[in-house]
Amino acid sequence: MLVYEFKLKGKQQQFNLIDEVIRTALFIRNSCVRYWMDNPHIGKYDLSAYCKELAANFEWAGKLNSMARQASADRAWAAIFRFYSNCKKKVPHKKGFPKFKKRGHSVEYKTTGWKLSEDRKYITLTDGFEIGRLKLIGTNDLHFYQIKDIKRVRLVKGADGYYAQFCIAVDRQIKIEPSKKVIGLDVGLNHFYTDSNGDKVENPRFLRKSEKALKRLQKRVSKKFRKGKPQSNSYKKARNKLARKHLKVSRQRKDFAVKLARCVIQSNDVVVYEDLQVRNMVSQRVGRVPRLEATGEPVRVKNHKLAKSISDASWYQFRCWLEYFGKVYGKITIAVSPHWTSQNCSNCGEVVIKALSTRTHECPHCKTVLDRDENAALNILAKGLSTVGHTGTNAWGENDLCLDMATDLGKLAQ
Template identity: 80%
Template sequence: MLVYEFKLAGKQQQFNLIDEAIRTALFIRNSCIRYWLDNKKVGKYDLSAYCKILAKNFEWAGKLNSMARQASADRAWSAISRFYSNCKKKVSGKKGFPKFKKRGHSVEYKTTGWKLSEDRKCLILTDDFEIGKLKLVGTYDLHFYQIKDIKRVRLVKRADGYYAQFCIAFARKIEIEPSKKAVGLDVGLTHFYTDSDGNKVDNPRFLRQTEKALKRLHKRVSKKFCQGQLQSNSYKKAKDKLARKHLKVSRQRKDFAVKLAKCVIQSADLIAYEDLQVRNLVKNHKLAKSISDASWYQFRCWLEYFGQLYGKITIAVPPHWTSQNCSNCGEAVVKTLSTRTHKCLHCGTVLDRDENAALNILALGLSTVGHTGTNAWGENDLCLDLVTDSDKLTR
């Protein structure tokens, strides 16, 4: 599946109608959650049928395309099924009980409610909102794909404008020569990661670099806010600048994660990394901001995506004791977080703490099955098959 994104160019009136469509999709999603709460035995198809009832009861809800209403119901069912799955797996902590959303940022169409112009440079929305023709601004060329291959079109609202995402059914596979190399990665805060060869990548700390500017913009927003009154245009402009600055930080993180993950995948045939539970790590309030700024989970998602794309093996191993055990003899050498050098009194090994952990991670990846991939991309869990005639793991 490919996702091509274009920025939309149009009139302000058209963007206001997109906002109305987004609010309608949010209403349908929340209504489906309410319907599920009142009727616990309903399933996915019951929610899709309930969309038709909502369209009859609310005239403005009927303006949204029928498949777009079903896509909103699918979002509600995705939250419900995730909750059921976490309960079945007995996930520790919160199970992710479906909640009502206050704000929506996107509306999704399936195969109807939209069409492309003849030159495929404009998107035309054909539902009863009458949004009309919007120009697609971007470098991708949609002529390479059939219209029937475009399974979904998503309109997304961001701080700097409106975007259209095209989800295209396309089996993408890239073949490169094997490097005959295996590597283990230990992520950290001082360095973004240290591999088993001793190579280090500095942590960019995008949020820390922008923190002063963000604080200044936050002060401007708070000064212009009027309690219990209609907000002025200057408040809206200050709020927009703050949102754009946060959007820039998030894009910097994504760009860094994508490029670094692709580089790692292309340089090795097997990549082992820690199966970290980031949501538990951020409970440490002294390190929560630094951990969130590092975006380890996003890096892992892209690592697994490119691993599948290039046909490489990615293995997530349990992180327990990888920093404490000696990579040479296996003896436990208890260290505090401030101790950055591993010194084993049993065998005399002296290594950087992170490099020692990376070697332990690689050894675990080679010696145990672990698990490959994750459900971060909304797909089913991938399985590992252990090939009997070799020690290779295949996805």
């Protein structure tokens, strides 16, 4: 599935109608959640049928395309299904009970309700809101794909304008020559990651660099806010400038993650990384000092002081793009458990307990001295190779190449 994004160019009246369409889709989504609360035994198709009742009861809801109403019901069912799944898996603490949303930022059409021009540079929305024709601004070319391959069209309201996203059903595969290299990655805060070869990539820290400007813009928004009164145009402009700055930071993170992940995948045939639960790492801390259980394994303490730095690093986004490009280029990506990767010695395997402030690994057993992150990357790589060996993964289907890889892996193990 490919997603092509274009910026929309049109009149302000058309954008106001898009806002109305988004509010209508949000109303249908919230109504479906309410309907499920009153009738907890209904299913996905019952919600789709309920959309027809909403269109009959509310004239303005009937203006929205029927498939767009079904897509809004699908969003409600996604929240409900996630709640059921968490309950079934016995996820601790909150299970994610579906909530009503106050604000919406997008509406999704399926295969009807829109029409592309012959030159594929304009889109016309044909539902009851009569938005009309909008120009598509972007570098992607839709001529390479058939209209029937476009399964979804999503209208998105952003801080810097309105966008149209085309979801295209196509299997993207790029063939490149194998590099016969394997690598283990240990992500961190001092450096974005350190690999098993000792190479390091600096942490860009986009949020930290923009923090001064963000605080200044936030002060302007706070000064212009009037509690209990209608907000002025100057407040809306200040809030939009703040949103644009946050949007720029998020785009910088994404651009960095995409380019770095593509480079790593193209340069290696096997990439091993940690299966980190980033969401748990940035939650409120529950202790002060790491404790040891009866087994001797250190207990992970949720340290909220590092939450901003961890979120700024965007480890999870980097992992998602690694896995995506791994499928595109036909490479192996392996997520391994992060337990003991920093404490074990990569040479002899003995446990060397280190605090987070200790940045050098010094093994008293085999006298190995390594950078802490490089030692962890070697342990991550060893875990990943053992996983590949048990599963018998053959990414290329060529026996001679697999034999060469086995020889290289044997040298690394020594």
